[in-house]
Amino acid sequence: MGLPLFSVFDTVRELGWTGAVELFRNGLALGSLYALIALGYTMVYGILKLLNFAHGDVYMVGAFIGFGVLNAFGGSPAPTIAILPLIVLMFVVAMLGAGVLGVVIERFAYRPLRGSPRLTLLITALGVSFFLQNSMLLLFGAQFRSYQSFQLGSDNPAAFEPGPLFEPVFTIAGVNFQRIQLVVLATSIALMVALTLLVAKTTLGKAIRATAFDHEAAAMMGIDVNRVIAATFFIGSVLAGAAGVMFGLMFSQINHFMGFYAGLKGFTAAVVGGIGSIPGAMLGGLLVGLVESYAQGYLGGQWSDIAVFAILIIVLLVRPTGLLGARAIQKV
Amino acid sequence: MSVDGPPLLELRHVTKSFGGLCSVDDLDLEVREGEIVSLIGPNGAGKTTVFNLVTGIYAPDEGEILLEGRDITGLASHSVAQLGIARTFQTLRLFLNMSVKENVMAAAYGHTKAGVLRSVLRTPGMRREEREIERLAEERLAFFGDRLVGYRWEQPAYSLSYANRRRLEIARATAVNPKILLLDEPAAGMNPVETHEITDLIGRLREEGGYTILVIEHDMHVVEGISDRVVALDHGVKIAEGTYERIATDPRVVEAYLGTSATEDT
């Protein structure tokens, strides 16, 4: 059979500590991406009880916008402005662009259907997802685009020397931690902290929590529900856009279809962590990232997706509300 | 009314908590065959929770629920219904997109038996059973006079007025052929005329239908008009039990509804 159960132990031993740490590092980086995507899912689900299938595609558009900005300044390996401001600009433009896209989607596809049965909304979300994916395909063609981030800013690109993004910053157990991975980790953590503060401390955050609880009651308290929902979509999409650029910087290759799987895994992360729970989305994201990384390393690429799927099933059967989700008590 | 033999429905030491909130606390309740018992108490007293426990929507944390002496604690909803307990809902849960007649016919599922194969092949036996189910539905709807008959049968349930919806829900419950009917605030939201009709209706359900009835109700006119016995709850605890006259003046009941200062005035 394809599942190399016994050879798994051999592989683990072979890869040793170095392998384990390397997989851990990869899992963290990947997990940060999934966490950012999961946050968007969980926030929208919390407020609208809608699975926004199009969210993964917003992530994809963010990656493409980043690519556009990169190329507008000459692209890798030698852009016309310094690396740091370039990357900041990529992030800012992509995040804003993604945010606007999210708001537009909500405004035109979901708002008219407020109060419709769940099935209708889900189908609409699927339709939007399809529309976005294929629109990008139409506009950009099927070939993969590459950030070529490895050589970005490199002094000697022809010799395959890494640019500043991929320079190792420190080493643990023989494994290099590259700058870009640290950047991704740090940025993700910063964004998540910012989000947590926003939700916990600001008026908007309170409004979001109130609307998530009960639209009508929130409206009666003077909260503009439409604005709050738009803001929620904006925030979630901004995070997804950031994740898209991060993906491009880490893995270089982007294509119109990348949002689908990333979206699924982001959603898995949200569910595993407890849908509607922000710390849950972060935890779930990390968990999914680590599982995927280790499954890829120890079991092989074709099993990593199934491993993630298995985690989802197990969590849903054992603890349906997710690891950190609240037990929803339905009043009959 | 039979006074010997086990009660039709019995709750023994039933307790149910939700998180930190104890909704039903060590409740003993019995309903004898042919009785009409009213369950009263301020909002939040746990009355609907009692219904939900009996009909299998929740399982009690402690205690037992017995139907004709048989333990039904923790059984699934549909099993409880098939054993003979039918209910209506406080918030009205009709099948809105199905027709009036279909709503009632659906309730006959539990005591009919044409399976998938016979349905797909449309055997004579299945067709006969279908006709019987239809007849049963028409009969139960006719109980309410002219309101739910004739052209009404084919109308979708969402087109009914509020009072008719309540009646339909009761008709649907009777189509289960239950031994006991649990009615959750049947007169809620009704004007005085309709409330009178409900009072008569519940009486007729016992006289003509032979059902034992447990009613949750807030409107004291209705309670007065129908009850053999009244049970009062407050914060999940039974605080009084007896005839309406006795309960209406019981100081603990008055206090539960109106607060302490009211009792100081009496």
Place this chain on the structure above:
Amino acid sequence: MGSESDRPVLPEPDGPQVGVDEWVASAERLRDRPTGAAGVLRRAEQVVTPPIQLAIFAGLAALVPFWLGTGDLFTYGIFVLLYVLLGLGLNTIVGFAGLLDLGYVAFFGFGAYMYAILSSDHYGIHWPAIVTVPLVVVTTASLGLLLGIPSRRLLGDYLAIVTLFFGQAFVVFVNATNPVVAGTGLTGGPNGIADIDPLRFFGLEASTRTQQYYVLLVSAVLILTGLHFLSESRTGRALRSLREDPLAAGAIGIPVNRLKLLAFSIGAGIAGFTGCIFGTLLTAVTAGNFDIPILITIYAVVILGGFGSLSGVVLGSLVITVSFQFLAPENPQNNARVLFYTLIGIVIVLLVRSWWRVALVLAATVALGLVVQTIVEAVAPSWTGGPVVEGGRLGDVIEGWVVIPEGHPDFGSVAYVALVVAVLALTQLRRSRRIFALPAVAYLAAVVWETSFVLQPAVARWILFGALLVVLMNVRPQGLLGTPRVEIV
């Protein structure tokens, strides 16, 4: 009991009184009578009862092989029937029982692969169809049962995700995992399994397209009949109740979980059966036949027709499959062109209420096009005059009307983005204003078609598809033949 004097005295009713049940009912009946096209459809559906509908369908369908050539019969006739069958199965799960199964296409694939494994050169097993087909159906139905078991614990959205994952897991398993069994990869990996035996029953073989078409037609008629009878039985009622309100259904004695499993099994079984036939039709199966795009197509068929409506599935399949094949890249583009322009026309008709206004809009669109074309030709000739792809006579007409720039490859993309923005803006205009913007948007759509869509028809059809889903859910969620549903969320 309350005293008699308490009871208010009502006047004797000698006719319908406003506010009283009888009057309300008749007023509602008047008001609810739908007008226009929908009304005609509704009244037609009442007169033409299901048995007559089925007879008409079967009769017309039986004549199809006589006026379609073999190639067209395959592309259109056979695929329409395939999607009818698939739609019927999905309808049972989603339409009858209200369970959102996004992995449905995996049942289809499972049936196809299982049949392929048992009746092909892959392992050299060549079990006769009379054994394999029932075996596959039963196994797939059991698989449906297994998938349905977690559904008792999962609310609608979670079920959707889990089933979606299951569908993906199937594709991954078949494509990449491909475990080695008895010496060869079980599922043939990305190449799939080829050389599948044609369908053989009692010495008769279905190897020509016409024979295969009739096998599908007979199956469709039988399954339609069976599902109709099921729908009209106590089980059908129970399934509808379950779809409406599972809690209330349980309270009246309906074993909700058992019925969910039943719905899953029946739907899966139908898909498995269709998978077998599909395998024999194409004589080869690969993972690509059972992925998300196919799933979405099946959903579109059921959505367009209306969830819960059997005749809707037939109509939906007809519309979707034919449109799709028209937009297939292999097809001469003129068909697609006709379809697209007809689509624009239909949209205009639906948006504009009266017929003379429709004519006005169409005339304005044509005039606008000619004006724009003339201006551009005079001012910047390189921005027009490009050839129409695969024109024919219609194409010649279009060439003189639509601005097709030559040598500006990005124009199509820009025009497309502009069209999307324009359409979104159009939805925000008030109805009375809309009519003025319509010609411009319609012309822009034509431009986009000629400069962008026609170059990538396969992508274009998915875009139109996604847009169709969104628009449909916004405008008419119950589909063409479904009944509008009231739901307490």
